Structures are given as C-alpha cells and as structure tokens.
Amino acid sequence: MKYIDEFQNPDLARRLLDDIRATVTRPWALMEVCGGQTHSIIRHGIDQLLPPEIELIHGPGCPVCVTPLEMIDKALEIASRPGVVFCSFGDMLRVPGTGRDLFQVRGQGGDVRVVYSPLDALRIAEQNPDREVVFFGIGFETTAPPNAMTVHQARKRNIRNFSLLVSHVRVPPAIDAIMRSPDCRVQGFLAAGHVCSVMGTAEYPELAQRHQVPIVVTGFEPLDILEGVRRTVLQLERGEHTVENAYQRAVTAEGNPAAQAMLSDVFEITDRAWRGIGVIPDSGWRLSDRYREHDAEHRFSVEGIDTREPAECRSGEVLQGLLKPNECEAFGTTCTPRSPLGATMVSSEGACAAYYLYRRLDAGTPGQRPPTAAGVAASETPSPATVSLEGSSLA
Amino acid sequence: MCLAVPGRVLDVEDRDGTRMATVDFGGVVKEVCLEYLPDLKPGEYAIVHVGFALQKLDEDSAKRTLELFETLGLLQEEFGDPWEAAEAAVSEWQTQDDVPGEVRP
Ligand code: SF4
Numbered sequence: 001m002k003y004i005d006e007f008q009n010p011d012l013a014r015r016l017l018d019d020i021r022a023t024v025t026r027p028w029a030l031m032e033v034c035g036g037q038t039h040s041i042i043r044h045g046i047d048q049l050l051p052p053e054i055e056l057i058h059g060p061g062c063p064v065c066v067t068p069l070e071m072i073d074k075a076l077e078i079a080s081r082p083g084v085v086f087c088s089f090g091d092m093l094r095v096p097g098t099g100r101d102l103f104q105v106r107g108q109g110g111d112v113r114v115v116y117s118p119l120d121a122l123r124i125a126e127q128n129p130d131r132e133v134v135f136f137g138i139g140f141e142t143t144a145p146p147n148a149m150t151v152h153q154a155r156k157r158n159i160r161n162f163s164l165l166v167s168h169v170r171v172p173p174a175i176d177a178i179m180r181s182p183d184c185r186v187q188g189f190l191a192a193g194h195v196c197s198v199m200g201t202a203e204y205p206e207l208a209q210r211h212q213v214p215i216v217v218t219g220f221e222p223l224d225i226l227e228g229v230r231r232t233v234l235q236l237e238r239g240e241h242t243v244e245n246a247y248q249r250a251v252t253a254e255g256n257p258a259a260q261a262m263l264s265d266v267f268e269i270t271d272r273a274w275r276g277i278g279v280i281p282d283s284g285w286r287l288s289d290r291y292r293e294h295d296a297e298h299r300f301s302v303e304g305i306d307t308r309e310p311a312e313c314r315s316g317e318v319l320q321g322l323l324k325p326n327e328c329e330a331f332g333t334t335c336t337p338r339s340p341l342g343a344t345m346v347s348s349e350g351a352c353a354a355y356y357l358y359r360r361l362d363a364g365t366p367g368q369r370p371p372t373a374a375g376v377a378a379s380e381t382p383s384p385a386t387v388s389l390e391g392s393s394l395a
Numbered sequence: 396m397c398l399a400v401p402g403r404v405l406d407v408e409d410r411d412g413t414r415m416a417t418v419d420f421g422g423v424v425k426e427v428c429l430e431y432l433p434d435l436k437p438g439e440y441a442i443v444h445v446g447f448a449l450q451k452l453d454e455d456s457a458k459r460t461l462e463l464f465e466t467l468g469l470l471q472e473e474f475g476d477p478w479e480a481a482e483a484a485v486s487e488w489q490t491q492d493d494v495p496g497e498v499r500p
Pocket of ligand 1 (some may be wrong): 235313314316318329335336342343
C-alpha cells in the first residue's frame with residue numbers, strides 16, 4: 001500500500017480523494033487508455049487509494065505491446081539482412097518475436113541501432129548512402145507525426161535509402177472496439193493526454209455520445225490521474241457522458257493542426273491488427289501511395305510474413321481490460337521480464353511489466369478486486385455530447 | 396516510449412530548410428525539431444516527444460513535471476543508453492531467481 005505523503009502535493013491529492021469519496025455512491029469501472037497512465041497508477045498505488053467502488057481497468061495504450069507479432073517478425077527479418085541498418089526506439093529491443101528479439105539479432109551480427117528520434121535514423125541514412133536504413137515506426141498519434149515528418153523529409157531531400165516499417169495505431173477506433181465487446185465493463189474513459197496534445201478532442205464527442213460513456217482527457221502525473229478520475233466519476237454519478245479536458249496545460253481542443261496536416265499527407269487510414277486482440281477496422285495508418293517508395297514492407301518484400309501468437313499469452317485480454325495481469329496463469333511463472341511470452345511483460349508501458357515491477361503478484365492483491373457486475377447503465381436520458389473546457393483544478 | 400518530456404528552448408535555427416532547436420531537459424540537451432511548433436522561441440517550454448516539439452507548456456507546470464520525472468528516474472529512462480538498459484535488464488533478471496517479490500525494493 002502506498003502513502004499519500006509520497007505525492008508531489010499531498011494536500012491537493014487528499015482534497016481530490018476526499019472529493020471522489022464524497023461523490024461516489026456505487027461501483028464504477030473506469031479505463032485508463034494509456035500505458036504511461038497504467039504505470040503511474042500502479043507505481044503510486046492510486047488504485048489502492050481510491051474508494052473501493054472505483055475500479056481502474058488498464059487499457060490498450062502501450063504501442064510496444066499492441067504491435068502485432070507479425071510486424072515484430074518482419075522487423076527481425078529485415079534487421080537480419082546484410083547491408084541493412086535497422087533503427088528503432090529502445091523499447092522494442094526486448095519485445096519477443098517468434099523465437100528471438102532485436103537484441104539477439106544484434107548479437108548475431110545484425111546492425112541494429114537505437115535512436116532517440118526518427119530524424120537520427122534519417123541522418124544515418126544520409127551519412128551511409130551505400131546502406132539501406134530502416135526505421136521501425138510504431139506508436140500512437142503522439143509518435144506518428146514525428147515519423148511522418150521524417151518520411152516527408154526523406155522524400156523532399158531525396159534520401160532514397162531510407163524507409164519506414166510502419167505499424168502506427170489510432171486510439172479512437174480502439175475505444176470503439178472496447179465498447180462494442182460484449183464483455184465490456186468499462187463505464188468511463190481516461191483518454192490519453194499526449195495523444196490529444198496532437199489530435200485535440202474532436203474525435204471523442206461522437207464516441208461519448210454513441211456509447212453513452214464519459215471521456216475525460218487526462219495527464220500522466222498522479223494528481224492528473226486523480227483529477228481525471230474525479231471528473232469521470234462526477235459525470236457518471238450525474239448520468240452524464242460528455243468529453244472533458246482535465247489536462248488543459250498540454251491539450252487544446254484543436255490539438256496541433258500542423259501535425260495533423262502532415263499525418264494526412266503522409267499516411268492513410270487502414271485496418272490494423274493489434275497484438276493479442278486482432279484486426280480493428282480503421283485503427284491504423286500506413287504510408288499513402290505517394291510515399292510507397294519509402295515503405296519498408298514493400299521494399300524488402302516481407303508482406304507475406306504471417307505468424308501465430310502463442311496461446312498461453314493472454315495479453316489480448318489484458319490489453320482490453322478483460323483480465324488483470326496477475327490473473328494470467330503464466331504471470332511470474334513461465335512469463336517474466338527475463339523470458340517474456342508477451343510484449344506487455346517487457347515494455348516500459350506494459351501492464352504485465354508494471355504488475356511485476358511493483359509487486360502486484362497475486363490476483364488477490366488489495367486494489368485488485370474481482371470483476372464486479374457490469375454496474376448500472378450510465379444514463380437513461382441521453383444528453384448531447386459537448387466538449388467542456390472549464391478550468392482544471394490543477395494549475 | 397510514449398513519454399513526452401517538457402523542455403526549455405535554448406536556441407532556434409533553420410537547418411536544411413527544417414526548423415530545429417536545442418532544448419534543455421533538466422540538464423540533458425537535445426536537438427529538437429520545431430516544424431510542428433514553428434513559433435516557439437528561446438526561453439519557452441514545450442512538450443517534446445521523440446525529438447519533436449508537439450505542444451507549448453507554461454513554465455511552472457513544465458518545471459514541476461521535470462522535477463517529478465527526475466525523482467522517478469524517468470529522465471534517465473528516456474535519455475539514458477537503451478543498450479545498457481536492455482543489458483542491465485537481462486542480467487538483472489538472470490541474477491535474480493525470478494522470484495518476483497524480490498525484484499526491487
Ligand atoms: S503475464 Fe505474460 S503471458 Fe500473461 S498476459 Fe502478460 S505477457 Fe502474456
């Protein structure tokens with residue numbers, strides 16, 4: 001159990017918690033979409049500080065975790081080829097493909113390099129015109145614009161030996177898929193703050209309305225999460241389901257228009273498979289025709305690689321909030337960070353890794369309640385979804 | 396990886412027709428692309444993700460977040476050497492008996 005004194009501002013944390021306690025009258029299940037939020041919640045024990053009526057369900061927002069096994073295998077294949085410099089963010093190094101990972105490919109002589117920014121990979125391409133430089137473009141709406149800009153630059157500056165292995169995903173179709181699932185218990189969403197820094201909030205009112213579910217844009221720091229929970233619970237108790245912005249210091253309603261424009265120039269929307277979950281319609285981006293020349297899948301003819309995921313790994317259920325990591329049979333036994341079965345056990349944003357790291361070992365750990373009955377429908381009287389932008393109580 | 400870290404713009408220049416800046420993240424200085432926030436000026440703060448400034452941030456909240464990230468070791472995670480981190484992770488798990496309860500204090 002964590003203590004509230006460890007918060008950056010314990011007084012504010014206490015006030016937020018008191019307010020939540022005073023508001024809540026019945027059980028509610030909220031999903032935090034982003035893996036960064038999941039880690040913050042588990043690390044600070046926020047789920048254990050909240051009143052027992054509130055359950056936090058961990059969402060699919062870890063880009064490393066949802067990158068399909070097939071795509072990892074394509075990356076491993078390309079990275080093993082002679083003449084290739086394969087560049088990636090560090091998080092992907094230990095994500096298991098079929099039988100090995102990028103870390104091992106490098107040990108076997110593959111030229112795998114870790115970069116901080118996709119522009120670093122472009123620079124490597126420019127400096128090594130005789131090599132094929134490939135960047136592994138994974139991530140949500142936060143990471144897609146940097147990668148889009150990099151391909152755009154490659155084309156503009158005619159750097160032809162640069163290509164992108166694209167596995168980008170979009171949050172709103174995932175929220176839609178989660179709400180459509182017959183097993184869904186989610187009654188409110190803490191939307192991912194930095195995704196909204198780029199995309200704004202325009203995609204959410206329709207979702208909130210259609211599924212009668214409050215969506216509150218929330219940051220990553222402990223107090224941000226408490227504020228996101230507070231606002232979501234308030235809406236639920238009032239029978240409302242609107243979009244609110246509880247992360248105003250980093251999110252505006254319109255997001256970053258320049259980044260959005262670049263996204264729609266470089267990418268087009270496509271169906272995308274999510275690791276463990278399967279294909280979600282319209283949930284990803286691929287390079288548009290103009291940029292096909294820079295598409296690594298095309299350039300290295302790896303489109304045909306098709307792999308099956310190990311059945312023991314239940315990360316698909318974990319990512320949809322249907323199962324807590326410590327309820328998976330393999331958790332901590334056949335699956336550990338040292339020999340992971342799924343990406344959720346090695347990614348710095350993976351829920352299984354968070355539970356392992358912060359010792360949420362048994363399914364009975366306090367704060368990990370067994371699934372409650374689906375709860376009461378949010379509201380009988382639908383009200384129009386609006387974007388509320390009142391000031392946050394967090395500066 | 397999805398971490399976006401607030402940083403302070405030190406100086407701005409055009410390089411190969413691209414707007415770039417040097418940005419200070421609580422002591423770590425990195426090159427950052429400003430194409431998505433071209434109006435950003437030296438002294439101002441922004442949220443930076445994988446080398447791109449994505450949204451402006453006011454000084455107070457930027458500093459507070461940086462402080463928190465520093466205490467949590469997140470800056471090291473974001474800017475440290477990832478090979479070292481991956482190697483350390485591997486050897487850490489190898490020296491442990493895979494008894495999860497004993498992994499970390
Ligand atoms: S504990 Fe391991 S096997 Fe189980 S869902 Fe998580 S990653 Fe998959």
